[in-house]
Amino acid sequence: MSGYKIACDKLKELDAICEEFGDRPGELINILHRAQDRFGYLPEEVQRVIARRLGIPAAKVYGVVTFYSFFTMTPKGEHPVSVCMGTACYVRGAEKVLDEFRRLLKIDVGQTTADNKFSLSSLRCVGACGLAPVVMIGKKVYGQVVPDDVERILRELDGDRC
Amino acid sequence: MEQNVTLRIDKHTVRVPAGTTVLDAARSVGIDIPTLCHIDLKELCIRSAPASCRVCVVEIEGFKKLMPACVTKCTEGMTVRTSTVRVLNARRTVVELILSDHANECLVCPKSGSCDLQSLAVRVNVRRIPYAGGAFSAQKHEMSPSIVRDMNKCVYCRRCETMCNEIQTVGALAAVNRGFESTVAPEGGRNLSDSECTYCGQCVAVCPVGALTEADHTERLLADLADPHKTVIVQTAPAVRAALGEEFGFEPGTSVTGRMAAALRQLGFAKVFDTDFAADLTVVEESAELLDRLVRFLGGDRSVCLPILTSCCPAWVNFFEHQFPDLPGFPSTARSPQQMFGSVAKNLWARQEGIRREELVVVSVMPCLAKKYECMRPEFGLGGDPDVNYSLTTRELARLIRRANIDFVRLPDEEFDAPLGASTGAGVIFGASGGVMEAALRTAYELRTGRELQRVEFETVRGLEGLKRATVDLDGFRLKIGVAHGLGNARRLLEEIRSGRSEYHAIEIMACPGGCIGGGGQPFHHGRGEVLRARMEALYREDRAKAVRKSHRNPSVVRLYGEWLGKPLSERARRLLHTRYFNRSE
Numbered sequence: 001m002s003g004y005k006i007a008c009d010k011l012k013e014l015d016a017i018c019e020e021f022g023d024r025p026g027e028l029i030n031i032l033h034r035a036q037d038r039f040g041y042l043p044e045e046v047q048r049v050i051a052r053r054l055g056i057p058a059a060k061v062y063g064v065v066t067f068y069s070f071f072t073m074t075p076k077g078e079h080p081v082s083v084c085m086g087t088a089c090y091v092r093g094a095e096k097v098l099d100e101f102r103r104l105l106k107i108d109v110g111q112t113t114a115d116n117k118f119s120l121s122s123l124r125c126v127g128a129c130g131l132a133p134v135v136m137i138g139k140k141v142y143g144q145v146v147p148d149d150v151e152r153i154l155r156e157l158d159g160d161r162c
Numbered sequence: 163m164e165q166n167v168t169l170r171i172d173k174h175t176v177r178v179p180a181g182t183t184v185l186d187a188a189r190s191v192g193i194d195i196p197t198l199c200h201i202d203l204k205e206l207c208i209r210s211a212p213a214s215c216r217v218c219v220v221e222i223e224g225f226k227k228l229m230p231a232c233v234t235k236c237t238e239g240m241t242v243r244t245s246t247v248r249v250l251n252a253r254r255t256v257v258e259l260i261l262s263d264h265a266n267e268c269l270v271c272p273k274s275g276s277c278d279l280q281s282l283a284v285r286v287n288v289r290r291i292p293y294a295g296g297a298f299s300a301q302k303h304e305m306s307p308s309i310v311r312d313m314n315k316c317v318y319c320r321r322c323e324t325m326c327n328e329i330q331t332v333g334a335l336a337a338v339n340r341g342f343e344s345t346v347a348p349e350g351g352r353n354l355s356d357s358e359c360t361y362c363g364q365c366v367a368v369c370p371v372g373a374l375t376e377a378d379h380t381e382r383l384l385a386d387l388a389d390p391h392k393t394v395i396v397q398t399a400p401a402v403r404a405a406l407g408e409e410f411g412f413e414p415g416t417s418v419t420g421r422m423a424a425a426l427r428q429l430g431f432a433k434v435f436d437t438d439f440a441a442d443l444t445v446v447e448e449s450a451e452l453l454d455r456l457v458r459f460l461g462g463d464r465s466v467c468l469p470i471l472t473s474c475c476p477a478w479v480n481f482f483e484h485q486f487p488d489l490p491g492f493p494s495t496a497r498s499p500q501q502m503f504g505s506v507a508k509n510l511w512a513r514q515e516g517i518r519r520e521e522l523v524v525v526s527v528m529p530c531l532a533k534k535y536e537c538m539r540p541e542f543g544l545g546g547d548p549d550v551n552y553s554l555t556t557r558e559l560a561r562l563i564r565r566a567n568i569d570f571v572r573l574p575d576e577e578f579d580a581p582l583g584a585s586t587g588a589g590v591i592f593g594a595s596g597g598v599m600e601a602a603l604r605t606a607y608e609l610r611t612g613r614e615l616q617r618v619e620f621e622t623v624r625g626l627e628g629l630k631r632a633t634v635d636l637d638g639f640r641l642k643i644g645v646a647h648g649l650g651n652a653r654r655l656l657e658e659i660r661s662g663r664s665e666y667h668a669i670e671i672m673a674c675p676g677g678c679i680g681g682g683g684q685p686f687h688h689g690r691g692e693v694l695r696a697r698m699e700a701l702y703r704e705d706r707a708k709a710v711r712k713s714h715r716n717p718s719v720v721r722l723y724g725e726w727l728g729k730p731l732s733e734r735a736r737r738l739l740h741t742r743y744f745n746r747s748e
Contacts, residue, residue, distance in 0.1 A: 044350050067338070
């Protein structure tokens with residue numbers, strides 16, 4: 001198992017996650033969820049460790065990671081911004097909100113700012129359509145967001161920003 | 163207890179075992195529903211039925227939607243219609259949609275003429291591709307030493323994925339990304355050449371389109387043949403002669419050995435030699451190695467690695483180096499016949515003929531894609547000059563023969579050249595799963611017992627069963643042998659060795675289903691498993707017709723030892739005919 005760059009303690013955590021799901025290949029998606037939750041993203045070496053634990057090809061794990069837009073192979077920022085683009089949010093102007101995040105952070109969807117403070121993604125429906133348009137930053141939910149709110153939200157999270 | 167069900171398919175009343183698919187039931191009464199993603203080689207238990215292409219849709223009474231025949235099971239009283247206007251139009255629409263997301267470069271595609279999508283488009287009468295708009299994103303194009311990937315042509319049938327993961331258990335290819343970015347790729351989207359790919363080529367053998375094809379060396383060969391400063395000689399693997407005829411309209415299982423030799427001579431090769439000669443040589447070395455290990459083992463030496471594993475199959479060697487590097491002492495160190503031939507030709511024959519090494523080009527025709535990579539292994543050469551310069555597949559040879567205006571069907575039979583063209587029946591059967599073991603037994607028996615083997619056929623190691631086992635009496639010693647074809651079957655035997663539970667003394671392993679006759683470089687079987695059986699039988703027929711059927715009785719092999727090598731496993735034989743293995747796991 002040499003050749004991995006992940007620190008030993010993190011590797012142990014990954015092992016523990018797999019073990020919790022009984023090392024069952026059928027639990028791959030759940031394991032990936034937990035691993036991404038823990039590491040913030042799913043780099044190749046994490047995928048390879050999981051593949052080896054579950055006894056499935058690393059290419060298969062890579063296939064699942066690249067299929068579901070929820071999973072990411074790029075590290076997320078300290079404040080991961082997710083703009084909901086589900087139907088309800090979309091019709092109430094989510095795209096303009098997303099554009100404002102793009103403009104102010106100077107990054108595109110799927111990217112992370114150079115200082116690793118913010119990353120930007122879009123997702124489909126968080127089940128809070130009554131609050132549309134919805135933005136999630138980390139675990140915090142912002143409802144009825146309009147483009148003019150964006151600058152304030154960013155400044156709240158990072159005083160130096162904007 | 164299997165229950166039968168009765169159903170109507172078009173005008174036929176069909177009675178089939180419960181669980182039969184509508185596709186199979188229809189085929190049993192001569193209704194040939196077209197398919198694209200589906201593949202079912204029943205003889206080899208190879209099946210991939212993702213029902214993703216929807217080409218096989220049919221109407222079933224009681225269902226509003228059209229149903230895919232490949233996965234819909236027959237039920238009692240079912241009424242199926244396979245060719246209504248609704249079905250035929252839907253089928254054509256499906257093909258039109260596939261083509262709307264396909265690199266339609268048929269005129270210059272290497273698969274043109276043997277592409278399943280192309281034949282399908284003709285069959286369902288596609289006359290235009292009406293769907294514009296979204297289309298594929300530019301996908302990977304990779305030239306590996308053996309396999310060319312042009313993923314813009316992929317139709318996502320997932321056959322390659324099934325072969326690579328379920329049958330071969332290599333795990334190099336998986337479906338990745340989604341939507342127009344969908345593709346099939348190794349881990350991390352890297353190249354095959356940076357993955358655990360063994361170059362077995364079974365993905366190529368089942369790819370219905372031009373997404374996966376072989377690295378083509380025909381242009382290089384034409385240039386070499388035209389070069390007056392080069393002497394170009396050729397060796398042909400046993401399995402090629404049993405399949406090449408298919409490319410020219412012969413029935414599967416037609417042996418075209420004599421025509422092939424004639425065609426190669428017409429192409430301009432200075433000498434037409436036979437890998438079968440080197441197969442005989444391999445048998446002699448491998449049998450000697452087997453007996454050497456056995457004698458030491460029986461003498462109480464517990465450091466001896468048994469079972470001994472055959473080492474002729476380069477894809478199997480790649481698999482071993484990637485997946486089982488912890489068992490380095492088990493495979494025979496004998497080089498593959500291709501490389502034994504190259505070594506003998508460049509190091510001994512050339513000297514005898516007074517040809518300078520750098521002027522000699524050794525070309526092989528192989529049923530195999532991994533052999534292309536094997537030629538490039540640095541250990542098989544001298545100062546950067548490979549022992550075998552490059553390898554062509556059976557398919558490439560067929561293309562060259564056609565291109566050179568050779569009327570293959572009307573060619574008279576010719577013989578191979580001496581001395582590296584002489585072979586025995588034991589060399590011929592190398593091309594079928596079980597053949598190497600049978601050939602080795604014919605020799606090992608006589609060397610061990612000192613008696614002549616009367617009955618040379620070992621039926622128990624023949625056939626298409628994935629794992630075969632037998633016990634052979636060697637003068638009171640009961641030799642246990644195993645034979646595996648397909649890397650998934652090989653893995654089972656290797657896991658046994660790893661855990662110390664292996665009961666065998668000798669194991670033959672071939673990467674491709676059926677052995678080399680089912681190699682990734684053979685004419686496409688288009689999902690017809692019976693083709694492989696016919697090729698296998700052709701080799702055993704050729705063996706029966708041979709005057710000499712034991713490798714150690716090949717007069718050219720005997721002379722080679724007498725004049726150059728001394729005895730099997732001699733210092734000289736080890737240097738020229740043996741190799742070592744590398745750990746290629748991460």
